[in-house]
Amino acid sequence: MKKQWYSRIFFIVFAYVFVSIFVPSAYVFSSGSLTEKINTQVKTAGNAAGLEKRDVAEYIGSGVQIVLGFIGTLFLVLIVFAGYVRLTSHGEEDRVKKSTSTAISALLGLVIVLLAYGITRFVVTRVYNETTYEPTYQIDNQAPNAPYNDPNTIMSF
Template identity: 30%
Template sequence: MFELKNILKIFLVFTFLLIVNVQFCFALNLSDAFKANDGTDTDPLDAAAKSAGYNIQQTTTIEDTIASVINTILSFLGVIFLLLIMYGGYTWMMARGNEQEVEKAKNTIKTATIGLVVIVGAYAFSWFILQNLGESTLQK
């Protein structure tokens, strides 16, 4: 069934991938690399920012959290749109002249395009609302 050469090639590829992927399991985060033993930050960029008078504390507001959640959901919906377009194109190519399959593919592409318009509209609406909400809270 399989020749010894093919089995050896597959074994070598999987061994290489295993060795390369194991290296990432033991990698340190950049923030861990700059931590001292006493838990204080020793990052030179943080020290420079502090001496320049910048506040380096990461604070997020509720508006930032909402914007992040909305952007994540809309990005995920964009990926679904791309997959639906690819599925519609594949269905159309594999229809081989069958009118029902071609019509199904056209409807899939048309529905996905309408969905994309709705997604872009929702993104524009949420961006507008969050921008105005952020400005009004800053002015008070």
């Protein structure tokens, strides 16, 4: 019984000595804070996965463009449906009127969606270009680090 107690006490003392010697040295030899290490690992994983660093405005613009693309696809399906109804109407006036009204509504909706897509793309591009300033430096012997701003360069998504 005493032998078990001695072995437990020896193990506890050994663990305490081991922890007290080696754990404080880990803080001395660490190259940065835990936050910096985590951020470095996340950036490395993102780069390995092929992800880009993007701004919130870019995500919103991409989301709006995707939604408008789905709506445009819906209107295209409606136009095809209206054509199918017209082809299978066999001269029935009600089905011809239904297909005509469906096609006109779908075309008007498609025009509205295309205009909304164009306006959204224009606005998001201009907002992004105005809110992000990333100067490009020109290589020149007289002014080696002078920023080069080309007003004709517009970033598009």
